[in-house]
Amino acid sequence: MATDDILDVRGWVRIGMDSVAENTVGMSRHWEYTDGVAWFLTEFVMTIVIFGGIMSTLFVLLWMERKLLGRFMDRRGAVTSLRSLWVGEGGVTAGEWWNQLPFGTGVPIGMLNRTLNKVAGNDHELEAVSRVKNRSYHGVWWMLPGFFQNLADGMKFMTKEHMVPEKADRFVYEVAPFMIIATTVMCFTFIPLGPQIYSNDSELSILFLMAIFSIAPLGVFFAGWSSNNKYTLLGGIRSAAQLTAYEIPLLIVVLSVVVLSGSFNMIEVIEFQADSGVWNIFLLPLGGLLFMVTMVAEVERIPFDMPEAEAELVEGWWTEYGGMRWGLMFSAEYLRTYVACLLFAHFFLGGWEAPFEDTIPFISMVPHVVWVFLKSWFIFIFFVWLRASLHRVRTDQILEFGWRWLLPLSLVNLAMATALRLWVYDGINGEWPILVPILITSIGLALFILLAIDEDPAAIEANTRPYSVQTTDVASPGQHRE
């Protein structure tokens, strides 16, 4: 059972549970069930380990969302605001924490920081940020200010009154949030955090995971309908329409990953990427893009958050919920986002495999589980980036986009995956010809860049939209007097 993996959690747990079972059940007259009990206990403990691992790192996600949004919404834009992490605003650096380091180890950091401040620092006194700065955190950055905010939020939700609308369908109203949160948490069962950190390794784990992942929309619809409110009803119907429209392309994209890797088992998909030497994103860049877009729609984030469009539907299908039930649905939303990020990391970014594992020396010293989390958090940055920079589309527009664009594109992606697997993949060596990913990635990038340039030079030349405001009559002040 024990492997050479330094984090063989499953092996340790199995050893421990074996001894527990032998010393309890094995001593009794039911000794023939020893193996079964040890297996059950192992699964039980591993489920708790996975659950705890994902739930505790959910704090990182929420923290990242808050801090990144704050940085993105800073008017200087992403790049310059990242710079403000180490170069101070208004010519003043934040806190001079390096002076507190022992044995003068912080002196070079301070020198570097002063130099950067002189060269790239911002000493414009009128920068509006210097006003905002007045409200910012004055403590030390390594205390991760705001990291445990959600614990406080959760405590607050716990103490709130549980209110049910008078004319709500009480049973469905009560069940819906638990339907959403329970199915979301169940998704973790099939998500491995490392080669030996998983709770379930069934043959069809991807299929099962996607099936469970698709139950939550039903809960959303129940919640919207049972609240007996027009806004929640509209939100629930929108949610049903949107999620069914995006479920199909999502599943076809997942199917293309399955076809490419030749397995419905999550762990085998990851190991296939590690063994063949190429991550799936370099073979299916279109698939990665489609997976990202459909997942944003599935987890109902901007720009696809019509079911809870707060501008017109108040809070959509959430409107009537309060207290901890609202808190559960809120956490379920972020858990679903987290599942989406983890799935992207596993399907397209090679799961726990370190980048350039064979090339960079000592990189395999980093535990596998670290890569899983780093990759999924990296994907989450994209989610936040989208949210900070995009607007909300309309229901008819999102449905049109889903059916007319994403569905055909996902079929194209599936055909590509099939062709790659059948005719390009060298089954004997178990490797991809190295030119194939390079070619596909560069073609994909070139197409993306070409399509991203959507400016119409003729329209700009003719002074039509989008910059069409002009003065039709030249207004001359006092003209009326003449």
Place this chain on the structure above:
Amino acid sequence: MAEMWISMGPQHPMTHGLWTLKVKIDGETVVDTEPDLGYIHRGVEKICEARDFTQITTYCDRLCYASANTWSHAYIYAAEDLLGVEVPERAEYIRMVAVELQRIASHLMWLGAYCPDVGNLTGMVWCLREREMMMDLLQELGGSRLHYNFPRVGGVKRDLPIGFAMRCRAKLKLFLDRIQEYEAILDESTIFLIRTQGVGYAKAEDMVNHGVTGVNVRAAGHNYDVRWAHPYSIYDELDWTVAVERPSIKGSDCYDRYRVRVEEMRNSAMMVLEGLDKMPGGAETNHPSGDPAIIAKAPARAPEGQTGFHHFEDSRGESMFYLVGGGEGRGKHPYRVSIRSPMFITIPYAAKCMIGYKIADIPAIMGSFDPCIGETDR
């Protein structure tokens, strides 16, 4: 789904104030609308009948919290018409600076509210941050952040503070750069364009028939700006042009209204910069309060039966004040104060504009007309 009425408001994110929009929907499509106004009617006109001419300014400030200066100035010009006061030219320039800064702040407030209407919070944070600069400048003039109580009958409360011109120029220069960032996040975003273009068509002739004025009607190609058509104050001494959108056959859509407001922010900033340059006596000089250079002597009582009238280009349209003097019997109070609110006329028209569009277009269309309920209900 059968048709049903939804009551949006009085507490609803779409309303930007306290009013109710009853919407009849068929599925996602709006079939009929019915605005319901009057939730915050305070009776400002009646209150003003029991106040001095100086005291009324504070009430006019509170007609619209997003655009206080324009409303108090609209009143002040009417009061000066009634009382027959000749205002020093320097005071007119200072008033122009205050009003145009307020117009920028008001349009920024509008854009900041419009971005979340179409689903983007970043635009709101950016706009409100720039609005903060304008409010700092106005605070230097008036002393408070929202309700400045700045103009006086015959002039202004205070001269420009020392250093105001320098700070104002620097901030406006910065602001003119930052308008380009709004255009980068809005005009160059396809989602923003598909949400606003082709939505909420309003024709110029319909709007003129309804009495809609200001930015909304200029967006439809009708070149009517009170500052240009009937120049008051010193607007005919400035070098500026009215921002007018070239209309399409169907009229103006939400995007047109957005563009005109952004252009108007630019124009206002340029006007303030020019006004600071042309300021009689120089923008850096500072007269004490009550100096004849910034305020003229004004009578406290208006003769009976005499009327004063002024129409003013507010941030949201053409506002009008009509005052009737009360004579000795009324003391220092006017006999009658009548206020024309541009949004009171615009909101019912905007509500009719939504028919035929989707529910998601309701905030996009309503927000593009820039409703302000304080002035609507008065």
